[in-house]
Amino acid sequence: MALGTRRELRRRETVEEILAIAIDVMADDGVAGLSLSEVARRLGIKPPSLYKYFPSRLALYDRLFADGQQRYLEVFRGGAAGADPGLPALIAAVEAGGRWAMDNQALTQLLFWRPIPGFEPSAEAFAPSVAMLDEVRRMLADAARLGQLGPGAAAEEGVALFSILVAGMFSQQLANGPHESFADGRFTRLAPQIFAMFRQHYPPTEGSDDRRHPHRAAQPSPSR
Amino acid sequence: MALGTRRELRRRETVEEILAIAIDVMADDGVAGLSLSEVARRLGIKPPSLYKYFPSRLALYDRLFADGQQRYLEVFRGGAAGADPGLPALIAAVEAGGRWAMDNQALTQLLFWRPIPGFEPSAEAFAPSVAMLDEVRRMLADAARLGQLGPGAAAEEGVALFSILVAGMFSQQLANGPHESFADGRFTRLAPQIFAMFRQHYPPTEGSDDRRHPHRAAQPSPSR
DNA sequence: GTCTATAGCCTGATAGAC
DNA sequence: GTCTATCAGGCTATAGAC
Numbered sequence: 001m002a003l004g005t006r007r008e009l010r011r012r013e014t015v016e017e018i019l020a021i022a023i024d025v026m027a028d029d030g031v032a033g034l035s036l037s038e039v040a041r042r043l044g045i046k047p048p049s050l051y052k053y054f055p056s057r058l059a060l061y062d063r064l065f066a067d068g069q070q071r072y073l074e075v076f077r078g079g080a081a082g083a084d085p086g087l088p089a090l091i092a093a094v095e096a097g098g099r100w101a102m103d104n105q106a107l108t109q110l111l112f113w114r115p116i117p118g119f120e121p122s123a124e125a126f127a128p129s130v131a132m133l134d135e136v137r138r139m140l141a142d143a144a145r146l147g148q149l150g151p152g153a154a155a156e157e158g159v160a161l162f163s164i165l166v167a168g169m170f171s172q173q174l175a176n177g178p179h180e181s182f183a184d185g186r187f188t189r190l191a192p193q194i195f196a197m198f199r200q201h202y203p204p205t206e207g208s209d210d211r212r213h214p215h216r217a218a219q220p221s222p223s224r
Numbered sequence: 225m226a227l228g229t230r231r232e233l234r235r236r237e238t239v240e241e242i243l244a245i246a247i248d249v250m251a252d253d254g255v256a257g258l259s260l261s262e263v264a265r266r267l268g269i270k271p272p273s274l275y276k277y278f279p280s281r282l283a284l285y286d287r288l289f290a291d292g293q294q295r296y297l298e299v300f301r302g303g304a305a306g307a308d309p310g311l312p313a314l315i316a317a318v319e320a321g322g323r324w325a326m327d328n329q330a331l332t333q334l335l336f337w338r339p340i341p342g343f344e345p346s347a348e349a350f351a352p353s354v355a356m357l358d359e360v361r362r363m364l365a366d367a368a369r370l371g372q373l374g375p376g377a378a379a380e381e382g383v384a385l386f387s388i389l390v391a392g393m394f395s396q397q398l399a400n401g402p403h404e405s406f407a408d409g410r411f412t413r414l415a416p417q418i419f420a421m422f423r424q425h426y427p428p429t430e431g432s433d434d435r436r437h438p439h440r441a442a443q444p445s446p447s448r
Numbered sequence: 449g450t451c452t453a454t455a456g457c458c459t460g461a462t463a464g465a466c
Numbered sequence: 467g468t469c470t471a472t473c474a475g476g477c478t479a480t481a482g483a484c
Contacts, residue, residue, distance in 0.1 A: 032256035117254040168392020
């Protein structure tokens, strides 16, 4: 359903407009300060008309959460795409995600914190978040397989520790330097040290297939 | 001024009551959902009466921020008090702070995040936060002096990295497991690993006065 | 899909009586 | 320091005309 008839195309455009305005309103008035009346005002319609597109304020939050999570996931994957597999891909992905987070602070707060009591994202809206975690786990497993990290990095504890590092970096930067860029931020610019810490905590095991640092444990790598 | 006449004592008590109720309201309705009317309702007075104690809603936030920061600092120092100086004191302090954070989530959000657009804590309210940072820096310097950590740990970068670790642990736990305790939380229970990571990143230098681990062998210095 | 009208709340803040 | 009265709005949401 919802094929590309002109009517439905127009409807989609309006929904996208509403979402973009809602993000602006959150940027101005805080995530919790999102109001349907203000969105309607900026869109040039009356508040009741919004109910043709979203059945309630919480439904709007849910859609914002779902779309934000989805966009973050895409940016994350896009960041990984250009880099070598394993740790380099993961680092590139986190950096791309960090730039997006600094450019989309209201959405990031909605995704990473819990600023709206009474709002629980629906399972559907939460799906990209689960995919995100899998993505990280997969990249950590790649890194372990490639001998860039020890095997523990891809276990539950490793994934949790990694998420703490990333969340801490984003949180501190958003709270204490929201106007600084990812590259220059007092906290986000420490990303390389953060990754170094993680690597030191899960160092590659001795005999692993480390194609990235072949000089370390000089072994003739058998050609396959 | 403000000596202990009966009148002023009573006034202080009322102010304390208002602050306690305000914290409850934030716990129920979110940090941004704090309303003077609701506070008045729960206190059993009419909203205008509140203005005898606080000149505005933002002033109430400022006082909540100042008191919260102060209490957190006291808990932090109290946690350090019982432990050996240096790293053990720092670890005990962070753990005490973490337990307090889980028990005072609304206040923690006000202190660590920026949920209220338009609210900037006054310099006065911010003072304990500065003292807090000094406290951490001092403890890291102690740890370096005692040979528990390398000297870089107490430099600006080390303090920032440490704050990222702590903020990440708190943030992830508050956002993803607010009902779990500090000891059992999926993220906060990883505190020992977090500290281990930090120590690995700033390992004690060779000839330092390491009274705590005199047996330890040389470690490679962090890559950089 | 837009509107008007309205219900039924809510808010922060001030003036001024007591 | 408490109150009433009031200003001057704000909000989500629904009913129903067009």
